[in-house]
Amino acid sequence: QVQLVESGGGLVQPGGSLRLSCAASGRRVSIWTMGWYRQAPGKQRESVASITSGGTTNYPDSVKGRFTISRDNAKNTVYLQMNSLKPEDTAVYYCNTASRPPWAWGQGTQVTVSS
Numbered sequence: 001q002v003q004l005v006e007s008g009g010g011l012v013q014p015g016g017s018l019r020l021s022c023a024a025s026g027r028r029v030s031i032w033t034m035g036w037y038r039q040a041p042g043k044q045r046e047s048v049a050s051i052t053s054g055g056t057t058n059y060p061d062s063v064k065g066r067f068t069i070s071r072d073n074a075k076n077t078v079y080l081q082m083n084s085l086k087p088e089d090t091a092v093y094y095c096n097t098a099s100r101p102p103w104a105w106g107q108g109t110q111v112t113v114s115s
Helices: none
Strands: 003-007 010-012 018-025 034-039 046-051 067-072 077-082 091-097 109-113
Touching: 003 091, 018 034, 018 091, 018 109, 034 067, 034 077, 046 067, 046 077, 077 091
Parallel strands: 010 109
Antiparallel strands: 003 018, 018 077, 034 046, 034 091, 067 077, 091 109
């Protein structure tokens, strides 16, 4: 089983930036496509970024050009750089695999975009 710990969230003003980290433990995740997801109050969890083992990335239109996913396989960690944040980006952010049934979800990290 893989344990996932997300960090880096916080309160930021519109237009600001945050960098989220997802540290995996229990097994190496380098062979798996990894993704970042978010869930806003009253809404379903949605994917905001994914990265394959080879480094190919994918984003929905809602974050394309603003979010960048990356991974450091040596550290077994996945990152999400978020720029030009908008109030609608407010949510709890999670990471998990995107290429097989998900592992147990971590606690997530809260991102709040507000002036």
